[in-house]
Amino acid sequence: MQGNYITNFLKSEDIIWEDIIENDNRIELHIKMKQKPHICPRCGATTSKIH
Numbered sequence: 054m055q056g057n058y059i060t061n062f063l064k065s066e067d068i069i070w071e072d073i074i075e076n077d078n079r080i081e082l083h084i085k086m087k088q089k090p091h092i093c094p095r096c097g098a099t100t101s102k103i104h
């Protein structure tokens with residue numbers, strides 16, 4: 054189950070891949086989470102932060 058979760062996480066469109074660095078005995082994955090912009094229900098502005 055844990056493996057499936059990680060696979061789904063890595064396939065998520067909310068992930069931005071920045072870099073993959075392969076070393077001799079390890080792989081560095083550099084990823085960034087996308088902030089999903091949404092419409093604020095209160096003022097109608099598009100925002101990625103709660104205010």
Ligand SMILES: [Zn+2]
Pocket residue numbers: 093094095096097098104
């Ligand atoms: Zn607002």
